[in-house]
Amino acid sequence: MRISNGVKIAVVYASVFLGAGFASGQELLRYFVGFGPLGAVGLVVAGVLFAVTGWAVLSICRREGITSYSGLMKFLLGGRLGMATEWLVAAFLFCLFVAMLAGAGAVGRQAFGIPFTAGAGIVGFVVFLVLLFGLEGIVKVNLILAPLMIFGGFFVGLYSFLAASRPAFAMFSGLPSSWVVAAVVYASYNLVTGIPVLTATSVLAKTEKDARFGGVVGGGIITLLGLALALPLFLYYNDVVNIEIPLLMIVVNYGRFFSILYLGVLVSALLTTAACNGFAVLQWLGSNGSGWLANRKKAAAAICLVGVAAAHIGFSRIVAYVYPLFGLLGLFMIFVIIWAFLSPRDILEKA
Numbered sequence: 001m002r003i004s005n006g007v008k009i010a011v012v013y014a015s016v017f018l019g020a021g022f023a024s025g026q027e028l029l030r031y032f033v034g035f036g037p038l039g040a041v042g043l044v045v046a047g048v049l050f051a052v053t054g055w056a057v058l059s060i061c062r063r064e065g066i067t068s069y070s071g072l073m074k075f076l077l078g079g080r081l082g083m084a085t086e087w088l089v090a091a092f093l094f095c096l097f098v099a100m101l102a103g104a105g106a107v108g109r110q111a112f113g114i115p116f117t118a119g120a121g122i123v124g125f126v127v128f129l130v131l132l133f134g135l136e137g138i139v140k141v142n143l144i145l146a147p148l149m150i151f152g153g154f155f156v157g158l159y160s161f162l163a164a165s166r167p168a169f170a171m172f173s174g175l176p177s178s179w180v181v182a183a184v185v186y187a188s189y190n191l192v193t194g195i196p197v198l199t200a201t202s203v204l205a206k207t208e209k210d211a212r213f214g215g216v217v218g219g220g221i222i223t224l225l226g227l228a229l230a231l232p233l234f235l236y237y238n239d240v241v242n243i244e245i246p247l248l249m250i251v252v253n254y255g256r257f258f259s260i261l262y263l264g265v266l267v268s269a270l271l272t273t274a275a276c277n278g279f280a281v282l283q284w285l286g287s288n289g290s291g292w293l294a295n296r297k298k299a300a301a302a303i304c305l306v307g308v309a310a311a312h313i314g315f316s317r318i319v320a321y322v323y324p325l326f327g328l329l330g331l332f333m334i335f336v337i338i339w340a341f342l343s344p345r346d347i348l349e350k351a
């Protein structure tokens with residue numbers, strides 16, 4: 001069966017955000033669920049930013065013939081500022097890659113009782129194999145695992161919510177006003193990683209319809225799945241607020257089948273997001289590195305080995321402290337991209 005380019009782009013784009021932080025419930029808990037009912041509205045706000053920015057990036061790349069993140073940054077920001085932004089984004093991409101491996105280690109320890117290093121190492125090795133096949137490997141692994149992540153995530157989230165006997169939002173006494181800020185910060189730092197992956201897949205956007213479909217549908221998938229997975233977190237907030245993998249803590253109450261299904265969703269999300277982030281770092285090294293760093297196999301091995309070692313920093317610690325640091329960078333990039341999307345000319349004078 002032939003799969004359209006728009007669908008391929010949408011699946012890869014959504015998979016970038018379906019990582020350990022999202023599928024485990026950590027990000028949803030920190031940026032949305034803690035705000036009560038308004039957190040659900042915040043998720044929709046973040047989803048709109050994902051959809052519009054995704055469409056904008058793909059449209060700009062198609063219109064200007066851009067096929068790399070370096071090319072996009074030079075077009076938008078000029079030489080010097082574009083290069084500085086590239087370095088910052090490459091650093092953040094690697095941090096997120098490390099976070100996915102840390103999440104794998106935490107899942108292995110909490111769900112299977114295996115050592116942290118073994119869990120991180122297994123996922124790191126699988127990612128290494130995927131990276132050897134380049135963009136083709138990234139697209140194929142996402143197309144294979146996306147149905148499990150999306151439909152399994154919807155099923156687990158909605159069932160956990162509907163089968164519960166406690167009232168929704170019962171633990172929330174107020175309506176904090178900073179939910180908008182949390183939603184924008186969440187979308188901003190996630191788009192720091194989503195944009196490089198989109199530029200790599202923009203070669204698939206042969207028409208404006210492909211660009212629009214890929215961005216809007218990709219953003220829509222992550223929004224709807226986020227709402228489904230957030231529902232049980234609203235119910236059990238007080239019980240799981242300090243748990244490393246909060247959704248796993250919830251689904252174990254519903255039997256072995258749901259636990260296995262959720263673990264399949266979580267491991268798939270870890271693997272696809274780690275692969276997407278690792279691929280983006282590898283692409284950047286291929287454009288800017290020299291010597292052995294420009295060799296795909298050696299660079300992929302180095303990324304995975306260093307990532308497994310750095311994963312011992314801890315998953316929840318990376319989500320809490322590293323992610324928000326890049327929120328301002330992401331917000332700036334969203335502004336620049338949407339401005340350029342609305343105008344066919346360079347928006348900043350090239351340095």
